[in-house]
Amino acid sequence: MADKEKMTLIMFSGEMDKVLAAFNIAIGGASSGMDVTMFFTFWGLNVIKKNEGSIKSKGIMRNMLNYMNRGGAKRLPLSKFHMAGAGKAMMQRLMKDINFPQVDELMRIAKELGVKFIACTTTMGMMGITKDAFITEVDSFAGVATYIAVARESKINLFI
Amino acid sequence: MADKEKMTLIMFSGEMDKVLAAFNIAIGGASSGMDVTMFFTFWGLNVIKKNEGSIKSKGIMRNMLNYMNRGGAKRLPLSKFHMAGAGKAMMQRLMKDINFPQVDELMRIAKELGVKFIACTTTMGMMGITKDAFITEVDSFAGVATYIAVARESKINLFI
Amino acid sequence: MADKEKMTLIMFSGEMDKVLAAFNIAIGGASSGMDVTMFFTFWGLNVIKKNEGSIKSKGIMRNMLNYMNRGGAKRLPLSKFHMAGAGKAMMQRLMKDINFPQVDELMRIAKELGVKFIACTTTMGMMGITKDAFITEVDSFAGVATYIAVARESKINLFI
Numbered sequence A, B, C: 001m002a003d004k005e006k007m008t009l010i011m012f013s014g015e016m017d018k019v020l021a022a023f024n025i026a027i028g029g030a031s032s033g034m035d036v037t038m039f040f041t042f043w044g045l046n047v048i049k050k051n052e053g054s055i056k057s058k059g060i061m062r063n064m065l066n067y068m069n070r071g072g073a074k075r076l077p078l079s080k081f082h083m084a085g086a087g088k089a090m091m092q093r094l095m096k097d098i099n100f101p102q103v104d105e106l107m108r109i110a111k112e113l114g115v116k117f118i119a120c121t122t123t124m125g126m127m128g129i130t131k132d133a134f135i136t137e138v139d140s141f142a143g144v145a146t147y148i149a150v151a152r153e154s155k156i157n158l159f160i
Helices: A016-031 A042-048 A060-068 A079-083 A088-097 A103-112 A121-127 A144-151 B016-031 B042-048 B060-068 B079-083 B088-097 B103-112 B121-127 B144-151 C016-031 C042-048 C060-068 C079-083 C088-097 C103-112 C121-127 C144-151
Strands: A006-011 A035-040 A116-120 A140-142 A156-159 B006-011 B035-040 B116-120 B140-142 B156-159 C006-011 C035-040 C116-120 C140-142 C156-159
Touching (some): A006 A016, A006 A042, A016 A035, A016 A103, A016 A156, A042 A116, A042 C016, A140 A144, A144 C016, A156 B156, A156 C156, B006 B016, B006 B042, B006 B144, B016 B103, B016 B156, B016 C042, B035 B144, B042 B121, B116 B121, B116 B144, B121 B140, B140 B144, B156 C156, C006 C016, C006 C144, C016 C103, C016 C156, C035 C042, C042 C116, C042 C121, C116 C121, C116 C144, C140 C144
Parallel strands (some): A006 A035, B006 B035, B035 B116, B116 B140, C035 C116, C116 C140
8 A cells, every 4th residue: 555645844933823824734734645744843842832831941041941932832922913013912802803723723633633743852952841841642752863754755845 | 748847835924025035936936847836824815915905804803903914015024124123114215225126026927927826715714804805816715725735746845 | 876865945034043943954864865955045144144244235225234134153143032022141141051052063064964055146136245245165156046946856845
């Protein structure tokens, strides 16, 4: 039996709008019969962190970094609105009003369709984040060599 | 006759610098004999909206969203300069002085070379934007399944 | 002998976090036996400019643009921290504390592994930057047609 065609997305950004786009593309690919891998790195790691954030980091500077990068799909900022200078409270009202899909709901659908989540160990090492900081939906922890191996076999590669 | 090789660009950003880059790549691809599709989504929809913006949206919050996302190739912000803290007036002077190519001119060339424009119906639904808000150069309105179908056959896929 | 598989990265952003990600991916690809090309354009040109910046630009507005885009791998901003509203001094302390890899070190490794650096002549013309503004590690100066020719033969294409 032929292998399924592959799609590999690098989720670099932790901004809500890009995260929504990434999950929509991942779900679209999986729904179309593709084998989809999402590789979470840098700010993208925030998407798959538990709500409480990492508790194992060492030192005050790393703690501050962790505070600024508290995990949880409900905490992601929305870059564009920030730029427009509008207040966050108004934005949250707006998001609710227009029935913007929630990241955690899209993440659940993606997992049901078999989308694989990989957390980047290079970023984890750099930021002092340990494995227990992440949600259980993460399939594996790996570095760039693993990314390259999957991406070079993929029909669709995107950096988001 | 063999099909032409394909290129598919997701135009996610509505920032002028990224839009310029995307059109340059699209024009380069079409000039090199590729079959190019641009899939406009999220803030990228602003690029292909009419100058007057959408008039069919419902509710005050959606109107506010539409105001912040007024369409028209001449209204796109330039993210980098914003970050540098410089005033917009100085920036416009600078852009003119260095003869920065205009987005609407690049868009016209892209269309002449046969680049296809698709507007993302998912974002349209989310933001309450109707088809009449867009310029006539838009070839079709479609969702992520259409994107996946074209992208998996493409030699070059980029998320911009 | 079969050609090596190719990877082509467009380095559009000049932000340190994205530049780090790009070099990590480039090094990962080259280490895995791929033939990697990095195409530097727009703000990405800052990464491969000499520290002193361009000295040949004409006119006060171009000089201002050059000032805002002073080159040098040590000068790149970090977009995310800017957004979080934290001061730059604290950020530099933080970066040092967590032993963030330096861009210039990664660039050196990339060159040792044979990664090719191309500077985008379109952006150079637009911004009035001349060839002598760049570090000697740049392999060639070329436009979008060259990018398309390499990218359409590549297994992995990313816009960063």
